[in-house]
Amino acid sequence: MRPIWKGSISFSLVSVPVQLLAATEEHGPGLHEVHALDGGRIRHRKVCELDGREVAQHEIARGWEAPDGRTVVLDEADIAALPLPTKRVIDVVGFLDIEQVDPLMYSRPYWVSPEGASSERPYALMTEALARSGRLAVCKVAIRSRERLAVLRPRQGILVLQTLLWPEEIRDPGDLSSPSPVTDRELMLAEMLMDELAGVDIDQLHDEYAAALEQLVDAKALGAGLAPALEPGPVVDLMAALEESVRAARHARGDEEREQHQDD
Known part of the structure; x- marks a missing residue:
């Protein structure tokens, strides 16, 4: 496994250099789209809707539509220059008991590995302290150009960073409960x-x-x-x-x- 992120866990005055590694991999059925008549592969090409030309990957940027309809174009350099304090820091903002975090909020898990010999002792201390307390460390971290809410939790002596959905990303289900009584x-x-x-x-x-x-x-x-x-x-x-x-x-x-x- 190769690290997808390197930085440090920041907890008050304590800083622990770490790296993140993907903890899961999905195994799909291996199907792909084909033409039903002859079995030919269906290819999806990236085409500019203004000039109809196929666009190479290096020509693609990010866009945001302004209220007046204009498109503001952002390239990778613009995004990399964002002054995000969590760009290379897992910023611990507090602690919660495990049952205080709704499982509906859990998203993608990452293995957290200590980075260098100097980080091994504080890493072990944080892992053991979380295990003893039964708490989660609530934190913020920027992964792939997006700041995410996350928790740190121990698992068999290893720290796991699990990203969370932001509260506003959870849809209100309304009243889906059943009115039927049970005996x-x-x-x-x-x-x-x-x-x-x-x-x-x-x-x-x-x-x-x-x-x-x-x-x-x-x-x-x-x-x-x-x-x-x-x-x-x-x-x-x-x-x-x-x-x-x-x-x-x-x-x-x-x-x-x-x-x-x-x-x-």
């Missing part, structure tokens, strides 16, 4: 079902859509097809569905426990 019996059965299904090994879960897509591609390449998937029917009787789900979960758990005993 104590329904709640009890739902809780029993959750108890039966408690404990899941996330590392064992995989992208079944990607696997099915790969099977479909293989079948189509051979001139065949796949049988259509069965669609689940609508739930008519909620109580009956809950009771049957609890029985099925207990039966499945019993089978798993018997298999474990046989393996032992």
Whole structure:
């Protein structure tokens, strides 16, 4: 992994040189756009809407539309010259308990690595202090020409910087709650079902859509097809569905426990 950002964590009078590395990578299905008639690749070209000419990457800048309709053009030098204090600094502005940050705000995670021997001790101190306190360090940082809200949190001895959406970027959902009442019996059965299904090994879960897509591609390449998937029917009787789900979960758990005993 190569660092995508270098700077320092600024916490009061403490400065910790660090670098950021991408913590995740998405694995898509590998599909691309083609012409349905002949399979030819579809290419998207960047064309100026004024003169109709295809524009090379080095000719592309950023633009902002002024209230009077004029376009203000900004190039990379203009953006690089912005007097942002967080351009090379992860500025810690305070601390919050973990439950005080709405998970809806979480965005992209980055591994934080100490930069140089002199930063290792303050890095370790900050990581351990956050782990002991159960708090998050709320900070601001500029990544890819945009200042972002973020939190620092520990994970297995490593600091993670997780960018957040700004509060104004969270849409107001209005009232989407259901007005339908539930009974104590329904709640009890739902809780029993959750108890039966408690404990899941996330590392064992995989992208079944990607696997099915790969099977479909293989079948189509051979001139065949796949049988259509069965669609689940609508739930008519909620109580009956809950009771049957609890029985099925207990039966499945019993089978798993018997298999474990046989393996032992």
